[in-house]
Amino acid sequence: MLQSLVHVCLAGISAGMFIWLVASGLTLVFGVLRVLNFAHGSFYMLGAYVCLTVLKAMGGNFWIGLVLGPLVVCVVGYFMERFLLRYVYHLELPYQLLLTFAMVLIFDDAVKMIWGAGSASSPAVPGLSGSLSIVGRQFPVYNLFIIAVGPLVAVGLYALLEKTWWGRIIRAAASDREMASAIGVKVPTMFTAVFVFGAWLSAMGGALAVPYVGLLTTGMGEAIIIEAFVVVVIGGLGSLKGAFFVSLIIGLLSSFGTRFIPMLDMFLVFILMAVVLLWRPQGLFAEG
Amino acid sequence: MDEHGRTRRDFLKVGLVTAAAAALGPGVIKPVGLWAAEPQIKGPIKVGYQAVLSGTLAGYGEFHKMGAVMAVEEINAAGGIGGAKLEMEIRDSTLAAPASIQNARYFVDSWGADFLAGVDSSGQALALAPVVGQLDRILMVTHAATEKLTEDEVFKKGIKQVFRICTPTYQDGNAAAFVAKDLPAKTWATISPKYEYGYTCWNMFKDTLGKLKSGIQFTAESWAPFGTTDFRPHINTIMDANPEGLYSTEWAGELITMMKQAKQAGMFEKIKHVMLPVGAAMDVLEGLGSEMPDNIWISGRYFFLYPDSPQNKDWVARFQKRWNHFPAYVSETGYSTMFAFKKAVEAAGSKETAKVIQALEGMELDSPAGHRVFRKEDHQAMYDVPWGLTKADPKYPFKIMGKQVVIPAKECFNRPPFEGEGTKPPFKS
Numbered sequence A: 001m002l003q004s005l006v007h008v009c010l011a012g013i014s015a016g017m018f019i020w021l022v023a024s025g026l027t028l029v030f031g032v033l034r035v036l037n038f039a040h041g042s043f044y045m046l047g048a049y050v051c052l053t054v055l056k057a058m059g060g061n062f063w064i065g066l067v068l069g070p071l072v073v074c075v076v077g078y079f080m081e082r083f084l085l086r087y088v089y090h091l092e093l094p095y096q097l098l099l100t101f102a103m104v105l106i107f108d109d110a111v112k113m114i115w116g117a118g119s120a121s122s123p124a125v126p127g128l129s130g131s132l133s134i135v136g137r138q139f140p141v142y143n144l145f146i147i148a149v150g151p152l153v154a155v156g157l158y159a160l161l162e163k164t165w166w167g168r169i170i171r172a173a174a175s176d177r178e179m180a181s182a183i184g185v186k187v188p189t190m191f192t193a194v195f196v197f198g199a200w201l202s203a204m205g206g207a208l209a210v211p212y213v214g215l216l217t218t219g220m221g222e223a224i225i226i227e228a229f230v231v232v233v234i235g236g237l238g239s240l241k242g243a244f245f246v247s248l249i250i251g252l253l254s255s256f257g258t259r260f261i262p263m264l265d266m267f268l269v270f271i272l273m274a275v276v277l278l279w280r281p282q283g284l285f286a287e288g
Numbered sequence B: 001m002d003e004h005g006r007t008r009r010d011f012l013k014v015g016l017v018t019a020a021a022a023a024l025g026p027g028v029i030k031p032v033g034l035w036a037a038e039p040q041i042k043g044p045i046k047v048g049y050q051a052v053l054s055g056t057l058a059g060y061g062e063f064h065k066m067g068a069v070m071a072v073e074e075i076n077a078a079g080g081i082g083g084a085k086l087e088m089e090i091r092d093s094t095l096a097a098p099a100s101i102q103n104a105r106y107f108v109d110s111w112g113a114d115f116l117a118g119v120d121s122s123g124q125a126l127a128l129a130p131v132v133g134q135l136d137r138i139l140m141v142t143h144a145a146t147e148k149l150t151e152d153e154v155f156k157k158g159i160k161q162v163f164r165i166c167t168p169t170y171q172d173g174n175a176a177a178f179v180a181k182d183l184p185a186k187t188w189a190t191i192s193p194k195y196e197y198g199y200t201c202w203n204m205f206k207d208t209l210g211k212l213k214s215g216i217q218f219t220a221e222s223w224a225p226f227g228t229t230d231f232r233p234h235i236n237t238i239m240d241a242n243p244e245g246l247y248s249t250e251w252a253g254e255l256i257t258m259m260k261q262a263k264q265a266g267m268f269e270k271i272k273h274v275m276l277p278v279g280a281a282m283d284v285l286e287g288l289g290s291e292m293p294d295n296i297w298i299s300g301r302y303f304f305l306y307p308d309s310p311q312n313k314d315w316v317a318r319f320q321k322r323w324n325h326f327p328a329y330v331s332e333t334g335y336s337t338m339f340a341f342k343k344a345v346e347a348a349g350s351k352e353t354a355k356v357i358q359a360l361e362g363m364e365l366d367s368p369a370g371h372r373v374f375r376k377e378d379h380q381a382m383y384d385v386p387w388g389l390t391k392a393d394p395k396y397p398f399k400i401m402g403k404q405v406v407i408p409a410k411e412c413f414n415r416p417p418f419e420g421e422g423t424k425p426p427f428k429s
Helices: A002-033 A038-056 A060-082 A093-115 A139-165 A165-175 A177-182 A189-213 A220-235 A240-260 A270-277 B008-024 B055-077 B097-109 B121-134 B149-154 B174-180 B195-214 B232-241 B251-266 B284-292 B310-323 B327-347 B353-360
Strands: A129-136 A137-140 B045-051 B086-092 B114-117 B139-140 B162-164 B186-192 B217-226 B245-246 B273-276 B364-367 B370-374 B384-391 B400-406
Touching: A002 A038, A002 A129, A002 A137, A002 A139, A002 A165, A002 A189, A002 A220, A002 A240, A038 A060, A038 A093, A038 A189, A038 A220, A038 B008, A060 A189, A129 A139, A137 A139, A137 A270, A139 A165, A139 A189, A139 A240, A165 A177, A165 A189, A177 A189, A177 B097, A189 A220, A220 A240, A220 A270, A220 B055, A240 A270, A240 B232, B008 B149, B045 B055, B045 B139, B045 B327, B055 B086, B055 B232, B055 B251, B055 B284, B055 B310, B055 B327, B097 B114, B097 B121, B097 B327, B114 B327, B121 B139, B121 B149, B121 B162, B139 B327, B139 B353, B149 B162, B162 B245, B162 B400, B174 B195, B174 B245, B174 B273, B174 B384, B186 B195, B195 B217, B217 B232, B232 B251, B251 B284, B327 B353, B327 B364, B327 B370
Parallel strands: B045 B086, B045 B114, B114 B139, B139 B162, B186 B217, B186 B245, B245 B273
Antiparallel strands: A129 A137, B364 B370, B384 B400
16 A cells, blocks of 8 residues: 555656646746747647657767757747737737647647658667566666656756846736836846746656657647646736646546545546636636 | 541550560550550549648658559550559548548549548547538548557448458557457556557457457556657556556657666566557657667567568668558558558449449458458458567567557458457457
C-alpha cells in the first residue's frame, strides 16, 4: 500500500509540473497583456518539435535541443505579438479568441507540413534514461528531474517579478497601463517581451515533454492547453501562485483518481472547477 | 467505317495498345483519345474516401491515402474500371460522427460519389450505416472494427450498403483469447482505451478465454481516456495487481507512449505475457523502434510480412518505391478496397448500388493481405491475420513479428446467423 501511495504521488507531481510550465506562461501573459492566448499550446508543440529536430541533428544531445528549441519558438512568439496580437488588444475578447484560435489551426498545419502528419518518436535522454528503485518499484530518473525543474521555475519567476527592476515594471504595467506609460515605461516593448517570455515557458514545457511523453503529435498542444486553462481559471486568472499550486493539485487529483476512483478520473478535475467557480468565481488565489 | 468513324484496323490497334499497356505495366503507356476502348460502364467511377487527417492520429489518414491513391493510379494506368476512369476524393473525417455524416452527404449529394470508403472510428461507422442506407451508396469500411457494424446494422437491420474489408474486433478479442489459452499466465489485467472499442475487446477476450480455459482470473482493469499522454497512474494500477498477463488494446501514439512508460517502470520484468492486438501497426513498430521489448504478442489488421506470397511481396516493394514507407494496415485496406470495387463493378457490369451489392456478396478477392471472401450474411471480409511475438531482425530498424500463430478467421469471427448453437466462440468443441 505504501509503495502504491508513494508512486501515485510521484506520478501526480510530475504530471502537475508539466501543466505548471504551460500554465505559468499562460497566466503571466493574461495577467499583464489581458489576452487569453489559445495558441499558447501551440508554443508547447513547437517547442517539442524544434527540440526533437535539434536533438536529432546534434546526434542525440537533448540539452542543446532544450536550449535552442524554446529560443526558436521565442522568435515565432515575437512575430505573433508584434504583427498580429498588438492589433487586437483594444478589441473585445471574442476577437482575441478568434485570432489566437486561428493561429492554433495555422500552427497545426505548419507542423504537419514541416514534420509530417505521423507522430514523431523521441529517443531517451542519455544520463537521465534510467530508473531508480523507490520503495521497491522503478521510477524514471527523468521524472525526478521534472519534479525538480518545476519548483525551480516557480522560484525563478517569483524572484524575477518580485525582486528585480524588470519585475516591478511588469507589475506596474499590469496594474495600470496608462499610468505606467505616463511615467515613461515603453509599454508596447514590454508587452512584446512578456509575451515572448510566456512563449518561452510554454516551449520549455514542450521541449521537456519530448523524452517524457516519448511521442510528438500535431494535436499535442490542444490537449495541454485545455488543462492549462482549467488550472489558470481555478487558480485565478493572472495568478502565478495559483497556477503553481493548482497544477500540483490537478496532477495529484488525476493520478489518485485514476488509481483509486477510476470511474470518476476524468470528472474529478471538472468537479473541482465547478466547486471553485461557484464558491470563489475569481479563482482560489486571485488577488483582491 | 462504322458509325463512330473508326476502321476495323483502328479497333485492332486499340486492342494491341491496350494489351501492350497491360503487359508493360502501370504508367508506361495508356490508351487515350481515339485509341481508348469504348467504356462498358459510364464513367467516371467516383469514390468518396474519408479518413482522419488532422489531430493526433493524422498519420493514419496519410497511410489510408497512400494505399488508396496508389490503387487509383494502378487501376487507371491499366485502363480503369471496365474502361471507365476511377476518381477519388479524400476528406478529413476528424474522428467525429457528425463530420463523417457531413462528408458522406457532401460526397453523394454534391460531388456525385458512386461509392464511399474509409472511416476510422467505430462510433463513426455506426452513425454512418443508416445514412448510407438512405443515400443508397455502398460504404466499404477500411479501419473501424466494431462487430456491431456488421452484426447489427447489416445482418439484423438489413442495411446492405455497408461492407467491411478490415478485420473486426474478433481478431483483437477472440483470436487473442485463442492464443492466450496456450500461455501459462493464469491472471490477466488490462490497460485499454476508455471507450467502446476498449470495453468490447476486453469483454470478448475475458469471455472467450474464460470458456476456453478454466481457472483464469481477470484481476485489474485500467481505462485510459482518449488523448492520455501519461500512463503512469494506469501502470501503477496494474503493478499493484501484479498479474501474469497484460492485455491492452491501446493503439497508435498512445500505445507507443504506454510501452515507453511501462518499460521505464520495469513492468516487462514483472509481467512476462503481454498481448497487444494493435501492436503490429507500422506506426507503433517504427515509433518504438528498438525500445519495443522482445517476445511481446502483437497483431493488427494486416502485417506487411504476412502472407509470404509473391503478390504481397510485390505489393510491399511497389509501395516502398512509391512512398518510401512500409505499408500500414490501413494502406492495405484502402488499396484493396479500390480493387474490390473494381472487381465487383466489372462483374456486375454496372455501378448501380443494388447490382454491385449483389456482386460483392460472397465475392472472393486476392489482395496483398491474402484471400478475402466477403461473407454474404453480414458483409464482413473473411481473411486471416497472424498473431506473433516481437523480435529483432537486422534487416529492419524496428522489431518485426517473429514466431507467428494464425487463428483462422472462420474459427474466431462469430458465425452467421449469429444466434443459437455454434455461433459464439469458442467454436471448436
